[in-house]
Amino acid sequence: MHPIVDLRSDTVTKPTPEMRRAMAEAEVGDDVYSEDPTLNRLEERAAEMFGREAAMFVPSGSMANTIAVMTLARRGSEVICEERAHIFSYEMASLSAIAGCAARGVKTEDGLLTWKLVKEAIRPKGRYMAQTGMVSCENTHNVAGGVVLPTEDAEEICDGAHEAGLTVHLDGARIFNAAVALGKSVAEITRKFDSVTFCVSKGLGAPVGSLLLGTAEYIAQARINRKILGGGMRQAGVLAAAGLIALEQSPQRLHEDHENAQVLAQGLAAIPGIRIDPQRVQTNIVVFDVSGTGQTSQQLADQLATHNVKVHAMTPTSIRAVTHCDVDRAGCLRAVAALEQVCAAGVRA
Numbered sequence: 001m002h003p004i005v006d007l008r009s010d011t012v013t014k015p016t017p018e019m020r021r022a023m024a025e026a027e028v029g030d031d032v033y034s035e036d037p038t039l040n041r042l043e044e045r046a047a048e049m050f051g052r053e054a055a056m057f058v059p060s061g062s063m064a065n066t067i068a069v070m071t072l073a074r075r076g077s078e079v080i081c082e083e084r085a086h087i088f089s090y091e092m093a094s095l096s097a098i099a100g101c102a103a104r105g106v107k108t109e110d111g112l113l114t115w116k117l118v119k120e121a122i123r124p125k126g127r128y129m130a131q132t133g134m135v136s137c138e139n140t141h142n143v144a145g146g147v148v149l150p151t152e153d154a155e156e157i158c159d160g161a162h163e164a165g166l167t168v169h170l171d172g173a174r175i176f177n178a179a180v181a182l183g184k185s186v187a188e189i190t191r192k193f194d195s196v197t198f199c200v201s202k203g204l205g206a207p208v209g210s211l212l213l214g215t216a217e218y219i220a221q222a223r224i225n226r227k228i229l230g231g232g233m234r235q236a237g238v239l240a241a242a243g244l245i246a247l248e249q250s251p252q253r254l255h256e257d258h259e260n261a262q263v264l265a266q267g268l269a270a271i272p273g274i275r276i277d278p279q280r281v282q283t284n285i286v287v288f289d290v291s292g293t294g295q296t297s298q299q300l301a302d303q304l305a306t307h308n309v310k311v312h313a314m315t316p317t318s319i320r321a322v323t324h325c326d327v328d329r330a331g332c333l334r335a336v337a338a339l340e341q342v343c344a345a346g347v348r349a
């Protein structure tokens with residue numbers, strides 16, 4: 001049997017031997033006292049890359065988003081986001097359960113918010129409706145298929161929202177993928193947001209962690225909120241050591257994942273019953289419709305697993321495959337061949 005091709009997510013990557021070595025050798029201290037030199041280095045380097053005053057390491061992207069809402073939005077206020085945004089639909093409602101806000105999901109065809117859509121969703125000032133407090137964007141948009149938010153649209157949202165007295169957060173879990181697709185730096189494409197989060201644990205390949213970025217004042221408050229969540233870590237330098245390698249080295253290779261996603265998308269498009277437009281695949285996420293195969297996404301995913309290919313059944317009719325550093329071109333081609341076989345067998349059955 002072939003080795004496993006795991007396309008469920010770019011979160012599944014294993015630390016490289018260099019990361020493991022750095023983790024073993026990391027100089028550490030107690031981060032709750034801000035005394036972990038490796039973690040401090042990661043935070044400083046991240047802030048520098050994004051042109052921000054400060055950064056804070058958190059265990060996960062979900063915690064980073066929750067802290068952003070806790071820090072930027074008043075309890076009882078509404079947060080405008082795209083309907084399928086991770087912060088709204090994939091974080092166990094922590095936005096409400098923990099940060100005390102309500103999500104106002106905006107429906108879009110392509111996952112991309114615009115200022116026009118955001119503006120229409122802002123509540124009028126009054127005594128009955130929850131008042132809008134914050135806007136949250138996602139770049140790249142995961143569930144919409146890794147689509148990239150154009151920088152002009154992002155900036156228009158930020159300018160409009162600021163003028164309306166709202167704060168704006170960016171869930172940039174995969175912002176380095178967006179930067180590669182846009183051919184711009186992460187600093188350039190995020191500069192107008194009040195707060196930005198990105199994950200070292202996704203396409204960048206580190207085992208654990210995300211960073212939250214903003215002004216020194218914002219991050220000071222965010223540190224308090226991280227502690228409220230029990231997210232103050234101690235000798236977290238062992239994690240930061242891998243994060244530093246991810247941050248310095250991985251952005252240069254993300255274009256390979258995007259190229260592999262294209263190969264995957266084109267292969268999938270040729271399979272009868274599968275619907276996908278490869279031109280809409282901009283980064284490392286490939287979402288495709290399987291309704292024409294006569295099988296549910298879960299049935300297909302289960303059968304693919306018997307061929308040692310793992311994918312994520314996202315909805316009953318759609319599957320998500322994500323490319324990353326632990327899957328090469330041959331692996332992607334093998335996934336296409338396996339799906340072709342599984343679909344053909346389904347037709348015969």
Ligand code: TLP
Nearest residue numbers: 009011060061062063086090142171173
């Ligand atoms: N996304 C995960 C799953 O939760 C779906 C994945 O496999 O893609 N923002 C975005 C845009 C994300 O895609 C994710 C993770 C997060 C935030 C949360 O990150 P973690 O998993 O570190 O809490």
